[in-house]
Structures are given as structure tokens and as C-alpha cells.
Amino acid sequence: MAGHKHPSYLKIYITLVVLFIVSVVGPEVAPAFGAFAKPVVLLTAFGIAIWKAYLVCAYFMHLKVEKIYAPYILLACLSLLFVFFFGTATDAMFANGHNWVKPMDENEKVEEAMARSYVLNKDKHGGGHGDDDHDSEAH
């Protein structure tokens, strides 16, 4: 793509960094939005991820000026992915059925995960990253 005029890569990079900062800070301040906390997390974390991906594709990968075949290839693969996802999700989202085996209840899983979480237990044991006293409860 030697024939096209290059966009300002630095401007796009700065936009990407600003979006990245918003995506990190957004979920941190989301609880302050009360009932809207979840939409704020979804918008700042995942909505911005889609925006960032678009900027990289359009300007850094030059998809905006690439021959139409390239976006067709990518869209065909993305469509196939959505077919796979929705084809399996309709079944996988149900936790019951014929010959269904559920080895552990979700509440038990939460308790197990909380027991091995060093983030939740570090105040109890007075440690954090790099402390040896968590090894005994890790498994």
C-alpha cells in the first residue's frame, strides 16, 4: 500500500492510549454509578476494546485503504465464529438435560475459589504478592 497517504500514526496512538486509560479507570469508578455500575463496566472495558480494535484495524493495518478482499476474508471468518458461538451457546447455556452431570454446585465453587484466593485472604494472613504463607492454602 505504498501509494496512499499515511494518517497521523501518533494521533491514533495517543487516542488508543487515552482509550486504554479510560478502560482501566472506568471499571474502578463504576461502583460510584450505583445501579448503572454494570453498564459502565461493560461500556468502558468491552465497548472501548471494540473501538480500540477498530482503530488498529482501520489505521495501523490500513484496512480502510486495503482492497475489499481483505475485509471480506476477515468478515467471513468472524461470521463463521458467530455461527459457532450461537450454535453452541443455545445448548451450553442450559445446565440441565438428559444424562447431565453437574459435579459441583456453583456455591461450592465460590467457596472453594474464595478459600484459595490470596487477594481475599491476604489481610487475614498479612501478605500479598510474593508471600510464602499462602502456599499451604493454595490447593
Added chain:
Amino acid sequence: MAHQIIATGRSRTGIPTGRLAVWWIIGSEILIFGGLIATYLLNRFNHGPSWSVEAANTNTFIGACNTFWLLTSSLFVVYAHAASERRDAAKTRMWIWLTILLGGFFMGFKTYEYATEIHHGFTLFTSNFWSFYYTATGLHGFHVLCGMVILAIIAEGDIKKGRNWHRVENIGLYWHFVDIVWIFLFPLMYIAK
């Protein structure tokens, strides 16, 4: 026998053969990483509470640093491409090696993160969440490593000798895709807690 290139100038699509091949590789990678992310989402929807507790143990600071390294490396590799279009070998090699350096930062931070998590007892077999975490980030890290090796080969094997300039753009496309994958892995593994 001398190596003969026969297909670089032959393309019905108007896209050079090498670049078209890279688009197909990226298409197949969309299915590989997209499949992993889709499965992660299905599990996350089904086991939200326990996966949230597990995700609380990932290190957001390191994940954010790694996002920053990859975003910046994407800028550097696009500068390398621009320099290669001007046939400026010195600048092209400089930007490529800076990209490799940031890829090295990414791998270094990832290694420290893995070591810390394994030290705290979180391995590939601890739970489904950690299986996904190590599979997705490990596969992504492998792609970063491959990209670094290919970038080095292009810088020293091609650009230094003033040939195959188009390969800078091709590896750049791959590198940007690796960056995009991380753009989605970061909120999934480190932000959604």
C-alpha cells in the same frame, strides 16, 4: 540451487501474494482466538460468581503494563513500515528492533506474572478459569514470541541486505493482530472481576 520467487507478482485480487497470505493467516487466527474467547464467555455466563472470585487474583497492573507495551509496539512497527516504504534501512531496522524490545518487555512481565501466580498455587489445573487463563495468555504469548523471531529475521536477513521490503508490512499486519487479541484478553482476564 538459488531460491526462486515465483508468486510475489501474481495476484488476481490486486493484493500482493504475501500480504494476501497474511490476511488468510489472520482470518484463521480469528477462529482460533475467537473460539477461545467465545468459550470463555460461555463459561463466564454460566459460572459468573466463582469465575469473578478467581479473576480477582490476576494482576491488573501487569496486565495494563503489557497492554501499554503492545500498543506502543504497534506504533513502532507501523513506523517501521513507513520507513520501509521510503527504503530507509537504518530507520526500518531501528523501529523493528524497538518493537522487538517492547515484545521482550511483554514477555518479561508475563513471565513474572506467571511465576507469581504459580507461586500462589494457581496452575493450569487449579480450576476452569485458570485453565482458560493459561491457555489463552500462553497461546498469545507464543504468538508474541514468534512475531519477535520473525521481526528479527526480517531486520537482519532482509532489510540489512536491502531486499524483501514488503515483508515489513506483512509482519506488521501479524503484529497488529496480536495486539488486537490482547486488547480483548485484557478486559476479559484482568478488568472484569
